[in-house]
Amino acid sequence: MTSVFERALGDDFGRLHPRLQRRFGVDGERDQGCVGTGVMDRVWRGPAFTVPFLHVGTLRHILFPETGNDIPFSIENYAYRDTFGRPTLTFVRTFQVRPHRRRRFDATMVYDPAREVLVDYLGTTQHLAVDLDVTALPDGSLRIRSGAQAFRGGVGCPSLIRGDAEVRESWDERAERFRIRVTVSHRRFGPLFGYHGSFAARYVEAGSPVPAAVRPLRETSVAP
Template sequence: MSIYKKVLNQQYDRLHPMLQKRYNFLNQAPFHATGVMKTIKAGPKFLYPLLWLGIKIKLLFPESGTDIPFKIINTPLAGPNGEEQIHWERIFYFGTKVRYFNALMSFDSDRMLIKDYLGEPSILYSDLAFTVSSEGSLKIESRKQRLVIGKFEIPLPSLFQGLATVTEKYCEEKRAFQISVDVRNPLIGHIFSYEGEFNPHDME
């Protein structure tokens, strides 16, 4: 059973059937898809030094744009203790520039949430809460976050957190997945966002 079926529990059956297939990882097969981001928006310019640093660890970037090609690869892995992990690789193509937004997720059975380590190497940790809407779309929200420095993880005060809200759904008319991501800080406001569509490879 995938980590997403575990965290959603009975809610999983309310997901749109295509979202159920997407998050099932049957036979531990990776999920591959390509698409176009209708919009990508970086935060205010004073954050650019931080966003440029994000390029080096495959977490965030300063570029904005419209109609940006991208691909997503979700790969099931086994962690050091045998726990199931899902590696998220999101790749954006700004002309000749290639940018990433990568993470490694696993399931916390005690707290019934997803553990999300962001960047490579990871410098940020976030609890993720998963819920299903009445229309069968998936909503993912950041909760508590920690700064990761080697083996140490330091809780971040709310004023320093970048909290993400993700909505993913399947559009029957377009036969495509639709995704929106919005990362905000309580003090600064908008940090990073994107919205677009993608089509899976080898998935009926």
């Protein structure tokens, strides 16, 4: 099973740094998963008016209102076939925002061969589908930008409430760690939410069970 990122990038997959090729090449055959643990140097949010929207995001494991520095972080990427038979890769990010409070940011990524695009299904019930533009940059890092978005019922997401995301991930040779930077912004209201930091990764042997906790509660085939 070819990884969803290799499908999306095609020949450009080979332009990624070798460490990123393995990390984003998780396909269930070579590696069942990649589990990263580290620290986000900073987790931030936009102005006060964003707080109610971020609180709503906590109900579906998407966004959250807490901020801070040196936040313990983990990311779980597991490859499997979903109930529609599609190769899928989980992106479950956990932030220890308080000593007794964790927040999650859940997503599952599926490659749509008919449209030749990677689709990011957000939340525990995949209630928002987002097309992704993925690019291997000249320095070997990976850039992901969000595109068209649609709710679970197939209704397009209005621009008034739409957030646009950009993710950059790279390999730091000196620190021997992955570095990640995520920014979610609104075309009118500016930056809404984001984080940046670094993590180390270990790989899960092919054939290992995929934890039920990283799978969504419901799946959908709706795409933008």
